[in-house]
Amino acid sequence: MNDVYLYPYSAEEARRRDELSLWRASYQENIACKIAIEEAVRRHYDGAHLDRDCLTGVLQEFGYKRTAWVLANTIQQKEWDGRFSPRNRAWAGQTYIPLDQWHNLDFIVTTHPAILDGVVDQYHAAYQRLELFGPSHCEPDSFEKLDYEGKVLVLSPDTLKESCWSPQNQLWYAHDGFGCSPTAIGRSVRCTCLGDGEMTRWNRADFIGVLKEEFLPAWAEEKLMELKGQEQSDVSPAMGGMTME
Numbered sequence: 001m002n003d004v005y006l007y008p009y010s011a012e013e014a015r016r017r018d019e020l021s022l023w024r025a026s027y028q029e030n031i032a033c034k035i036a037i038e039e040a041v042r043r044h045y046d047g048a049h050l051d052r053d054c055l056t057g058v059l060q061e062f063g064y065k066r067t068a069w070v071l072a073n074t075i076q077q078k079e080w081d082g083r084f085s086p087r088n089r090a091w092a093g094q095t096y097i098p099l100d101q102w103h104n105l106d107f108i109v110t111t112h113p114a115i116l117d118g119v120v121d122q123y124h125a126a127y128q129r130l131e132l133f134g135p136s137h138c139e140p141d142s143f144e145k146l147d148y149e150g151k152v153l154v155l156s157p158d159t160l161k162e163s164c165w166s167p168q169n170q171l172w173y174a175h176d177g178f179g180c181s182p183t184a185i186g187r188s189v190r191c192t193c194l195g196d197g198e199m200t201r202w203n204r205a206d207f208i209g210v211l212k213e214e215f216l217p218a219w220a221e222e223k224l225m226e227l228k229g230q231e232q233s234d235v236s237p238a239m240g241g242m243t244m245e
Contacts, residue, residue: 001063001162004029010100030107033062033070041111041119050118055126063162064127071120073097074109083113088120132157133170133215135208142209148189149180152216152224154208168195171211171220172202173227179204192227194220 007014007026014023036058044051058067075084075092084092097104109116133154139146155170171194178186179202189207192199216224 002029002061004066006065006069008096008098010098011103012100013098027103027106029062029066030070030073033058033066034074034107034109036061037067037070037109037119038111041115045115050115050122052122054119055122059123059126064123064130064165065158065162067123068095068127069097070107070109071116071123073104073107074116075120077104077108078113081113084117084120088117091120091124130165131167132165133167133208133211137212137215138209139212143182143204143207145182146210147180147182148174148204148207148210149176150174152194152211152220153189153191154211155202156206156208159202159206166195167217168219169193171195171217172207173224175199175231177201194223194227197223 004025005022006029007019007023009017009019009023011020011023011027014020037055040054040058041050044054055067072092072095075089076095076097078084079089109119111119138154142148151174153172153174155172157165157170160169172191173194174180174189174191177189177191178184179189182204187204188201189204190199190201
């Protein structure tokens with residue numbers, strides 16, 4: 001997969017940040033992705049039906065993030081077009097794409113909107129097959145209200161490289177850190193990955209929220225019990241705040 005960084009700001013903002021080279025590379029890649037989508041439709045649409053694997057090559061080359069960026073930008077630029085389904089228009093509206101003079105017009109997919117709507121549906125289906133955890137798997141208002149210590153947290157896919165997108169890389173057990181508290185100034189959370197056992201620190205904002213217990217997979221439950229057992233064994237018997245000898 002192409003690893004060109006998906007730059008999230010406008011050219012004007014990039015100039016202020018002295019990051020025009022990043023913006024330019026991403027802008028060119030957006031145009032290339034747009035062309036690839038149009039070519040994929042030409043190859044996979046027979047005039048009546050769109051092949052189910054139309055987007056496969058595009059996703060392999062440009063990744064899910066950029067493909068979604070280009071598709072969402074197209075729908076936003078054509079918000080007046082009723083041939084896009086309400087679901088897809090709502091999805092596109094959730095993606096913030098900065099106003100960038102005329103540049104956003106350069107990566108509008110020109111495929112017929114009725115056909116392109118089916119392409120967006122295929123994107124949703126391909127993303128769902130990844131079986132990643134999302135907001136629907138988390139306790140409501142986790143970020144604003146819940147203490148994370150001792151909880152299983154869901155790491156946002158946006159935090160990970162796409163090559164690391166998997167449910168195993170998303171679930172982390174929170175040990176401690178100021179970021180566990182929703183009201184603390186500190187944001188750091190010390191945690192362990194339930195997939196491979198890696199321990200590191202993430203920012204509280206890197207997580208979607210606390211995983212609902214009913215969505216905890218068996219493999220993660222086993223690792224969770226192991227971690228909690230280790231924590232208990234590391235605590236010396238104490239009484240009245242004094243260690244017993």
